[in-house]
Amino acid sequence: MKLSRRDGIFLVIILALITVLVLNRGSEQGKPLPADDAHRPFSEALARGADRETTEQGCVRCHATAARPLPPGHPPKEQCLFCHRPAPATR
Known part of the structure; x- marks a missing residue:
């Protein structure tokens, strides 16, 4: 079977x-979720099977304040865990 020029293109x-x-x-992947004490409960909750949307409500509690603002041009903060992958839970 011979391919025509059009098929080749x-x-x-x-x-x-x-x-x-x-x-x-x-x-487009964001930075991983930090493996510090502030973020560890969220990684552990996800490892236990917690709902992503419920877990992200914790992100908004801290990052909606002026103390920990998100950088300019950051996507909506309601979808944190689409880009930021949680650190593995450690015991």
Whole structure:
């Protein structure tokens, strides 16, 4: 089976698109959730199977204040754990 020029161009475009998607995978990932005393309860709750949305309410309690503001241009703070992966729970 011989590919036409049009099929070849289509194949090259598809392969280029797949390559770009694979190389950019995870590039928007935020910093990991810090493994400090302030964040450890949230990592442990998630490890126990707590609901992500309920756990994120704890993020808003601290980061909605002027004491720990989010950087300019930060995405909505209601979706913290989409980007910030929790640290492994330690015992």
